[in-house]
Every structure is written in C-alpha cells, then in structure tokens.
Amino acid sequence: NREWHLLSRPVGWPKEEDFALVETDLPTPGEGQVLVRNQYLSVDPYMRGRMSAAKSYVAPYELNQPMQGGAVGEVVASNAEGIAVGDHVLHWLGWREYAVVDAKQAVKVDPGVAPLSTYLGVLGMPGLTAYAGLLRTASFKEGDAVFVSGAAGAVGGQVGQIAKLKGASRVIGSAGSDEKVKLLTEEYGFDAAFNYKDGDVSRQLRAAAPDGVDVYFDNVGGDHLEAAIGSLNRDGRIAVCGMISVYNNTEPAPGPKNLARLIQTRGRIEGFLVGDHYDLQPQFVEEVGPWVREGRLKYRETFVEGIENNLEAFLGVLRGDNTGKMIVTL
Ligand code: NDP
Numbered sequence: 643n644r645e646w647h648l649l650s651r652p653v654g655w656p657k658e659e660d661f662a663l664v665e666t667d668l669p670t671p672g673e674g675q676v677l678v679r680n681q682y683l684s685v686d687p688y689m690r691g692r693m694s695a696a697k698s699y700v701a702p703y704e705l706n707q708p709m710q711g712g713a714v715g716e717v718v719a720s721n722a723e724g725i726a727v728g729d730h731v732l733h734w735l736g737w738r739e740y741a742v743v744d745a746k747q748a749v750k751v752d753p754g755v756a757p758l759s760t761y762l763g764v765l766g767m768p769g770l771t772a773y774a775g776l777l778r779t780a781s782f783k784e785g786d787a788v789f790v791s792g793a794a795g796a797v798g799g800q801v802g803q804i805a806k807l808k809g810a811s812r813v814i815g816s817a818g819s820d821e822k823v824k825l826l827t828e829e830y831g832f833d834a835a836f837n838y839k840d841g842d843v844s845r846q847l848r849a850a851a852p853d854g855v856d857v858y859f860d861n862v863g864g865d866h867l868e869a870a871i872g873s874l875n876r877d878g879r880i881a882v883c884g885m886i887s888v889y890n891n892t893e894p895a896p897g898p899k900n901l902a903r904l905i906q907t908r909g910r911i912e913g914f915l916v917g918d919h920y921d922l923q924p925q926f927v928e929e930v931g932p933w934v935r936e937g938r939l940k941y942r943e944t945f946v947e948g949i950e951n952n953l954e955a956f957l958g959v960l961r962g963d964n965t966g967k968m969i970v971t972l
Pocket residue numbers: 686687688767768771792793794795796797798816817818819822838861862882883884885886887888914915916917959960961962963964965966967968
C-alpha cells in the first residue's frame with residue numbers, strides 16, 4: 643500500500659519536498675470496518691487549506707500522517723454488517739491505495755446507476771456545492787442574470803448550467819483559457835464567457851453582462867469579486883463559495899475597493915460551506931441526477947493515472963490544468 647503524507651506545511655505554492663509517497667503494510671479492518679481498494683481519488687482546492695495549520699472549519703492535515711480526501715473504491719474485505727466484498731463505497735480516506743474505513747463513514751454507491759467517478763464530482767460534493775450555493779445561499783430565482791467564475795471547473799460548470807435549466811435570463815462565465823471559454827458557450831450553453839487572462843475582469847464582465855448581474859457565484863475572489871460588485875444589480879446577491887486566487891498567497895490579498903456599492907444596490911454577500919447543506923442532498927440527486935442522465939446537464943472530468951501522480955494532480959487543480967472535476971484513477 644502506498645499513501646501520501648504531509649511532511650511540512652507549505653508556504654506559498656506547495657513544493658514536492660513538503661510531501662512523501664510512503665509504503666506501508668496493507669492495513670487490516672477491525673470490527674465494524676471494511677478494507678477498500680481505492681479506484682478514484684478526489685483532489686480539491688480546499689485541500690490547500692488543510693495543509694496549513696490555520697484554524698478552519700476542518701482540522702489541518704497532521705504531519706507525517708496520510709492525507710485525506712474523497713475517494714471511491716471496492717470493498718475487498720469486510721468486518722461490517724451491511725457492506726459486502728465487491729460493494730463500492732464513497733468515503734473520506736483518499737490519497738492512498740488501500741483504506742480501512744469505518745462502515746459508518748462509508749456510503750454505498752452503485753456503478754450501475756452512475757459512473758463511480760461522478761460520485762466525486764457532478765453527483766457528489768462539488769455538485770451539491772453548486773446546487774446549494776446557487777439555490778439557497780444566492781437565493782437564485784427565474785429571470786436572474788448569473789455570473790460564475792471558475793466556470794469550467796467542477797463547481798462552476800454546474801452552477802451555470804443549473805441556473806440555465808432553472809430559467810436564468812443570462813449566464814456569464816469566466817475561465818482561464820480560450821478552450822475553456824469555448825466549452826462554456828458551445829457545450830454548457832452559457833450565454834457569454836470570457837478568458838480572465840485576456841485583460842481587466844471588470845471591463846470584460848461589463849461587456850459580457852451589459853445589463854448587470856443579479857447573482858454572482860464566487861469561486862475565485864480578488865479582481866473577480868470586485869468586478870462582480872461593480873456589475874451588481876439592485877438586490878443582487880453574491881454567494882462566496884471559494885477564493886482560489888488567494889489560496890497560495892503569503893500576504894493577505896487586497897480586498898475589493900468598491901464594497902460601498904453594496905449599499906446602493908442593497909446587495910448581499912454571504913459565504914457558505916457545503917457541509918451545512920447536506921439536507922439538500924436527496925433533493926439535489928432527485929433533480930440533478932435525471933438532468934445528467936438525459937445529457938441536459940453536461941460535465942467534464944480530467945483523469946490523472948496513478949497514486950504517484952496524486953500530488954501533481956492536486957497542484958494541477960491550483961494551476962487550472964483541469965477541465966471539470968479532477969480525479970486520480972488507480
Ligand atoms: P475547480 O474544478 O474549479 O478547479 C479549480 C480551478 O480554479 C482551476 O481549474 C482553475 O481554472 C481555477 N483557478 C486557479 N487559480 C485561479 C486564479 N488565480 N484565478 C482564477 N481562477 C483560478 O475546483 P472546484 O470546482 O472543486 O472548486 C471551485 C471553488 O469552489 C474553489 O474556490 C473551492 O475552494 C470552492 N469550494 C467551496 C466549497 C464550499 O463548501 N464553500 C466546496 C467545494 C469547493 P482556470 O483555468 O479557469 O484558471
């Protein structure tokens with residue numbers, strides 16, 4: 643069994659020396675536990691936060707211990723009632739080839755219902771993030787014009803398409819390459835999209851949303867947030883999902899200079915955590931599952947092969963190598 647350990651807490655961009663791929667004996671499951679051979683490992687932006695010691699909503703990764711993350715695999719030994727050898731489970735002990743998981747912490751998933759990788763993406767945590775953040779935090783309603791950043795990523799791509807399927811008047815997305823921008827308008831059905839690397843985000847957003855935006859779903863922070871406040875309509879709402887542009891900063895990033903505009907727009911800005919919204923999970927699967935099956939909601943996945951490439955895959959998410967959900971296959 644091989645598993646990734648955090649050796650030291652990265653400062654700025656994580657470096658290879660901060661991590662090690664460690665060989666261990668195959669673990670054996672105790673009472674109420676199962677041994678899982680992981681097949682799909684999730685790498686997500688929030689993991690950067692867990693590499694730091696700073697107090698947050700989830701405990702930091704411990705040094706010299708295996709890191710954690712979403713994973714789907716096949717049960718190869720079971721000491722737990724209700725889970726049999728051959729079952730597939732979703733759990734939180736990723737970054738390793740084999741995991742001993744408490745049955746209570748494992749959710750059975752069915753490869754006959756949806757491809758196993760989708761339980762980490764479009765039908766999993768990022769999907770619920772999009773659904774809850776847009777519909778609950780941002781109080782999306784039919785006719786809203788919606789702007790989403792990180793729009794070719796796992797969460798962002800789904801935000802724009804759910805908004806479209808639910809009657810948005812206009813959906814605008816931003817992403818970091820021309821290819822991604824093309825995907826948004828030509829495949830995901832966004833009304834407009836731009837490459838934020840092409841120039842001033844405020845100017846590009848004004849051109850893409852001449853009538854302003856009612857909802858901004860923030861995955862990026864920084865200049866994107868400032869641009870969105872600048873284009874916010876009366877009673878506009880901003881759901882702060884993530885701020886990936888600052889995750890590797892060593893100094894606090896300057897805040898938006900135009901917060902006072904929230905007064906004249908009666909605008910509302912609110913952060914949210916997907917973990918608080920799992921009560922929406924059944925409704926999310928019931929509504930979004932059929933859209934995915936019927937091809938009305940499209941999704942992409944970027945696969946990286948091999949446990950030895952788990953770290954590179956994670957760094958790739960921070961760089962934007964991925965289109966849609968980034969997943970490591972074993
Ligand atoms: P993505 O699949 O969107 O991958 C991250 C993307 O961020 C990259 O592909 C890259 O795309 C983009 N990016 C990287 N650096 C920058 C930058 N400096 N400026 C703009 N874009 C950048 O990841 P997820 O969909 O998993 O996550 C999206 C956001 O949602 C993150 O901020 C994450 O932390 C947050 N999140 C929050 C949750 C919550 O509960 N609040 C739950 C899950 C996710 P590009 O090529 O376009 O630059």
